[in-house]
Amino acid sequence: MKVTSDSILHGMMIPEKYALATYDRNTHVTFCDNVNPHIAWRNSPDGTKSFVLMCVDKTVPSKPDDVNKEDRLVPADLPRVDFYHWLLANIPSSIREIGEGEACRGVTAKGKPSGETKHGVTGINDYTGWFKGDPDMEGFYGGYDGPCPPWNDSRIHEYRFTVYALDVETLDLPERYTGAELLEAMKGHILDQGEIAGYYTINPIAK
Numbered sequence: 001m002k003v004t005s006d007s008i009l010h011g012m013m014i015p016e017k018y019a020l021a022t023y024d025r026n027t028h029v030t031f032c033d034n035v036n037p038h039i040a041w042r043n044s045p046d047g048t049k050s051f052v053l054m055c056v057d058k059t060v061p062s063k064p065d066d067v068n069k070e071d072r073l074v075p076a077d078l079p080r081v082d083f084y085h086w087l088l089a090n091i092p093s094s095i096r097e098i099g100e101g102e103a104c105r106g107v108t109a110k111g112k113p114s115g116e117t118k119h120g121v122t123g124i125n126d127y128t129g130w131f132k133g134d135p136d137m138e139g140f141y142g143g144y145d146g147p148c149p150p151w152n153d154s155r156i157h158e159y160r161f162t163v164y165a166l167d168v169e170t171l172d173l174p175e176r177y178t179g180a181e182l183l184e185a186m187k188g189h190i191l192d193q194g195e196i197a198g199y200y201t202i203n204p205i206a207k
Helices: 177-185
Strands: 003-004 019-024 028-031 040-043 050-061 080-091 155-164 191-202
Touching: 003 155, 028 080, 040 155, 080 177
Parallel strands: 003 191
Antiparallel strands: 003 040, 019 028, 050 080, 050 155, 155 191
16 A cells, blocks of 8 residues: 655655644744644555544654753653654545545644544544643544654654555444554555655654
């Protein structure tokens, strides 16, 4: 399969238009446009009955001890974990692209709803856990929300947009499903996959 985008160049920096937040010299970070990028795919195999789209940052710090602290950087050699930014399942086989801004425009405090959309069924992204305990932002974050890596991380983060072709029309998923639950549901049903990747940082000295 081939995945393409009119918004993101594979292997290049992601424009801040598609991010949740960007650098601010006074406050370290400020919200920005948070528009979902255009994603398209083609050359799916015979027998494809649905698609899944996932966006994951695979370079998130595994421990929060140093995250967004004034007097330190998050070490580059700290082990990293996955952070899901977009989960979309049960995409009909007739759909081959999602337009820029069709899934998200702007930051929605307390999150957008998950569930049925015209493109498929959205899960909850990992800002659901990130904002837990924040009285202004806590909630269930459905659909797309873009990059917002720690403003003091010494590493540039990598974001992978992956489309999977499946041999079933629908997956049996719980309400407000997570990335881990989606991966489990897809086991044994993946016919092919393709992806593009881009990079983003808020820290001006990240490498």
